[in-house]
Amino acid sequence: MYRSLEVGDTARVVNPSDATECRLGTVTDVRYATPHTTYARRYTLRFPIGDERTYPAAHVVRCTRADDHAALEAAFIKAAVVLRHACRIAHDYDPDLSSGTASILRRLVDLASLRLKQTLDPADPAWPHTGTQNGGDR
Numbered sequence: 001m002y003r004s005l006e007v008g009d010t011a012r013v014v015n016p017s018d019a020t021e022c023r024l025g026t027v028t029d030v031r032y033a034t035p036h037t038t039y040a041r042r043y044t045l046r047f048p049i050g051d052e053r054t055y056p057a058a059h060v061v062r063c064t065r066a067d068d069h070a071a072l073e074a075a076f077i078k079a080a081v082v083l084r085h086a087c088r089i090a091h092d093y094d095p096d097l098s099s100g101t102a103s104i105l106r107r108l109v110d111l112a113s114l115r116l117k118q119t120l121d122p123a124d125p126a127w128p129h130t131g132t133q134n135g136g137d138r
Contacts, residue, residue, distance in 0.1 A: 004040035012063040
C-alpha cells in the first residue's frame with residue numbers, strides 16, 4: 001500500500017549528488033499533485049546542517065535512524081575487513097606502517113563497540129556480534 005511521507009518523517013535522497021544529500025533529512029513540506037490526492041509530487045527535506053531542498057517524490061525514500069545504524073554496521077564491518085587485510089600486507093612491508101594500521105583497526109573495533117554496541121573480531125571482522133548475543137547460536 002502506498003503511503004506518502006508526512007511532515008516530520010525522516011527520509012534520504014535516493015541518488016545523492018553531494019555530501020549534504022547523503023545525510024538523513026526531515027520532511028518539512030509535502031506538495032501533492034492535486035488538493036484531493038494522497039500521492040505526493042514533491043518533498044522538501046531539511047538536512048542536519050539547516051539546508052532545505054525540494055525533490056520529486058520518486059527521488060526520496062523513507063529512512064530511519066535504524067536504517068542508518070544498519071548501514072553504519074555494514075560499513076564498519078567492511079572497513080575492518082579491509083584494514084585487517086592492509087595490516088597483513090603492511091606487516092611484511094614496513095613495521096611502522098604495520099603498527100599504525102593495526103592502531104587504526106583497534107580504534108575502529110573500539111568505536112564500533114562503544115557507539116554501535118557491535119563487536120568486531122579483528123581475527124574475523126566479517127562476523128558481527130551485537131551486545132545482545134550471548135555467543136551461542138539459536
